[in-house]
Amino acid sequence: MNYALKLNNVTKTYKGSDFSLNKVSFALPSGSVMGFVGENGAGKTTTIGCILRTLFKDSGTIEILGTEMTDDNVEIRENIGVVYDGDNFPGYLSAEQLSNIMSGIFKHWDDTLFQNYIKSFRLSKKQKIKTYSKGMTMKLALAVALSHHPKLLILDEATSGLDPVMRDEILDVLLEFVGDEEHSILLSSHITSDLEKIADYITFIHNGKIILTETKDNLIYNYGILRCKEKQVELIEPEDIIVYRKRDYQTDILVSNMNIAERKYPGVVIDHVTIDEIMLMLVKGNEI
């Protein structure tokens, strides 16, 4: 299998901070979308910083399109499109000026494609970016990220703070992009509903550590939560429990195969689980 992105035991520490990335490993297969999920401060932006070399990892390897990126390796960056949350570009520029700048930076800058995005996103070419709304700046960032024909798109919280209509529009563009088998997306977000719409894989990070990487379908269709009463908890075998969380009168137990669990524990209520619930269970639950 080809991977657009592969992280192996990546660590990163900050001076004067307790936070660190702890041997982060995951792989994004080519042609797929990976949702990178975690609460605020979990390590998503740090991981993306290490991938893009805006931060320097302490150890481990990061392969982008099969190659470890260095500062000199500009060819790899020709194939990456990036969208950060918030203001990606200086406010004094207009979309037209931005295109002018990018055409002098990217070898394969496609001004026609950029103009098409600007038109379909209903953005003004001459308007200064500082007068754009948040949704408009995110659309512009997406247009820039896509207009040099990248193979890998990395979005760091790009949909946060946008209304559902705007998010839906952006997700449609991303789906169109990933229609090409060579295109891949790493989308960090804590809005899990977005990831449920477009992601093929979900990777959970918590306290700088990857706690789960799975296909989205497996998470949604096979993972489940056992709602156990006090006496039922003792019946559950430890190897079936990923994490558990005690509530007032029940204990929720996350299992990886609800069909097997259903047969094994017939008296216990089992619910399908959303990505949000899995994240909550993984972050707030306890391991055996």
Added chain:
Amino acid sequence: MNGLIKNNFYGVLGNMKIVSAFLLVLGILQVVTGEATILSIFTLMAAPIISILAISSMRKEGASKWTKYKLTLPVRRRHIVKSQYVSHLLCSSAGVVFATIFMALTVLIHGNIYFYYGFRDAVTLVLGGWVLSVLMGEIAYPLYYLWGEEKTELILVLSVIGAICIIFCISLGVNFLTRNEGVSDAVYYISLILILIITAIAEICSYVLTVRIFESKEY
């Protein structure tokens, strides 16, 4: 690199309109009045004033994630720094062109009532402004990458003071070597070339230092 220079150009463009208008008014005033004080100040300060725009535009970039975003583009870190030095030199040179045009017009209209030593005094003023402007950049850029955009005002002040101090020291040195006697044209031009060489060496050292700082900087 081309795109980075365009980016820097757009960065100074907004303020450039206001500064150009100011310099134009001052230049016209100089040409009309033929006032020697205005000519000295204008010729010496045009380049530094325009180059301040190049330095201060970095603060405007810092207000967004652009500095971080640029690192994800297919450009090397040293090329980002190089583009800033090139832009700064272009701004300084634009100031020199501005000053030279208005100086020439003033001398044409009012005659050479300004320069005791003739051409070489004119060169001193014009190149003095250029060297001051280039030295300001040489001080400002390493400090910018070391301290960040939030200290831009302090960096600007330090770069102006630093550049003036360096020029003052060089003048003292030249005066000491020539023992305050009249300087012949030959000695004058040798001193001028030496000053330009010192400025060029300082430019290279400053660039290398800035690249080193930037290459270890995280965003």
